[in-house]
Amino acid sequence: GESVGLHLPTLSVQEGDNSIINCAYSNSASDYFIWYKQESGKGPQFIIDIRSNMDKRQGQRVTVLLNKTVKHLSLQIAATQPGDSAVYFCAERRGGADGLTFGKGTHLIIQP
Amino acid sequence: ETGVTQTPRHLVMGMTNKKSLKCEQHLGHNAMYWYKQSAKKPLELMFVYSLEERVENNSVPSRFSPECPNSSHLFLHLHTLQPEDSALYLCASSQLVAYEQYFGPGTRLTVT
Numbered sequence: 343g344e345s346v347g348l349h350l351p352t353l354s355v356q357e358g359d360n361s362i363i364n365c366a367y368s369n370s371a372s373d374y375f376i377w378y379k380q381e382s383g384k385g386p387q388f389i390i391d392i393r394s395n396m397d398k399r400q401g402q403r404v405t406v407l408l409n410k411t412v413k414h415l416s417l418q419i420a421a422t423q424p425g426d427s428a429v430y431f432c433a434e435r436r437g438g439a440d441g442l443t444f445g446k447g448t449h450l451i452i453q454p
Numbered sequence: 455e456t457g458v459t460q461t462p463r464h465l466v467m468g469m470t471n472k473k474s475l476k477c478e479q480h481l482g483h484n485a486m487y488w489y490k491q492s493a494k495k496p497l498e499l500m501f502v503y504s505l506e507e508r509v510e511n512n513s514v515p516s517r518f519s520p521e522c523p524n525s526s527h528l529f530l531h532l533h534t535l536q537p538e539d540s541a542l543y544l545c546a547s548s549q550l551v552a553y554e555q556y557f558g559p560g561t562r563l564t565v566t
Contacts, residue, residue: 376554385458385544385557386497431496441487441551444497 354451361419363448365432370413374435376442377406377417381428389417389430419450427452457481458558460545466564469535475561477528477545485551486528488520491542491560503528504551535565 355361367375373394378386392399392406392415399406405418415432431447458479467473479486488500500514503522517539519531528545542562546555 374553378557383559385460385546385559388554388556391554433497435553441485441499441502441548442555443499446494446496 350448351446352449352451354453355422356453357422357424359422361417361422361426361450363417363419363430363450365415365417365445367413367415367432367434369434369436369443370410372434372436375406375408375415376433377404377415377430378433378444379426379428379430380447386431422450422452424452424454426450458545458547458556460543460558460561462561463559464562464564466566467532467535468566469537471535472531472533474532475530475543475545475563477530477558479526479528479545479547479556479558481547481549481556483547483549483556484525485548486522486525487546487548487555488528488530489544489546491544497544500530502551509551532563535563537565539563540565 376391377389379389380386390401390404390406392408397408403420407416419426429447429449431445433442433444435442461476485504487502490498490500499512501511501520502509506522506525517534521529540563542560544560545558548555
């Protein structure tokens with residue numbers, strides 16, 4: 343479809359394990375991508391971004407991977423903690439003045 | 455205060471009421487946005503302002519009327535809303551249009 347999407351609406355992981363959240367995008371002209379985290383009752387919070395001239399970018403406990411061949415974006419969270427429980431969604435910049443296009447989100451659930 | 459603030463945080467209004475949502479950003483950004491977030495749907499971009507000029511209006515009904523008096527403030531005036539307009543309304547800002555956006559906590563709107 344035309345929108346940015348995620349493969350799974352819900353992902354459940356054990357505390358301490360690594361989490362991988364996936365996102366598929368459809369516009370091959372998109373040149374910039376962002377991952378956001380939204381906790382209950384709060385607005386989305388920037389986690390990490392990546393430009394299309396990169397394949398990988400690392401932050402603190404998070405890594406974003408971009409595969410332009412298959413138009414796939416992933417967010418890896420190392421050693422998942424209870425505070426990581428939230429909805430995660432990706433966004434892409436397709437160009438023009440309309441800002442970012444957002445996906446539906448994956449709800450990450452942390453099991454003790 | 456720092457970041458992006460929104461008031462009120464919660465609003466209940468009847469279909470014949472007139473109310474306004476307020477957003478203020480303390481980041482020195484040049485672009486501001488209104489988004490609508492409904493359950494199980496991606497963020498829907500409503501309006502984009504860049505340097506106080508509206509640059510995008512995504513076919514939003516006229517019962518929603520934005521106002522950007524300066525680069526730090528953004529309003530969304532509401533009148534004769536419908537129950538399906540009940541949602542979380544998020545404000546965001548960025549240094550440039552379509553770059554990393556910082557979100558406020560949102561206003562939870564319920565139309566009765």
